[in-house]
Amino acid sequence: MNEIYAWAAIALIILASTTGDVLLSYSMKRVGDVGELWKQRGVLAVLGRVLATPTIALGLMAMGVAFYSLLFGLSWGNLSLVVPASASLTFVANAVAARIFLHERVGRRRWIAALLVAAGVVLMAV
């Protein structure tokens, strides 16, 4: 039974952290190149524009959900299952989500990279 809970937690981690990453990426694309903005208008302009982007707060909340799911997942499943499974599947999920929601052109190069990194993360944690 605990195994089902652990996989449910893993699914929630993947969902929440992908949502968080996509929201943060979307928000920062709207803010624009932070380096350029800093150079032209100063650090206060950067902070102001970041704080004025509401989707960042949503992204942070999603990240928080992912963090607590990880804590619960670790209480139900082994460290060696929960961490690599969620980390590597999050990579693949992010590639899919970035393509659908952020309209990034995930070409063959980035698909291969996502799969290589996901496989590498699993091997590192074994």
Place this chain on the structure above:
Amino acid sequence: MTFRKYLVLAGITVFSTAGDSLLARGMKELGSVNVSLHNVSTLLLAILNPWVALGILFLLTFFACYMSALSWADLTYVLPATSLGYVLVALIAHFSFHEVISTTRWLGIALIAAGVGFVAAGPSVTSSHEPQNSRDAVSQEVEL
């Protein structure tokens, strides 16, 4: 991609890894804390531990680098940089603490490094609807 942007990507790898390691070290020093509502005061006091405080500072720096990178590069470009941290930890463990790294882990290191290399060699932005200059536009076509 300028040198400064590569520095920000390196900052993501280094600060997230160092921050996590410092936090782990500090929390071990504090002993096992039961994460629950009854122990909020213990958790709040944890930031008084210098390792934990430094770890949090590093993680905040990581987050600033991460947000900055996302403002000028694709999510699928930035994310592999975060995974280089696993490689960094393994290499530090091997060369500084002389820990033995199994063949499986070396293989994992190779796969992650290859994946990062694959992404880094390609264009950093593909989602922009208005490419900043013609060279970006060309690299977008190539990626298609």
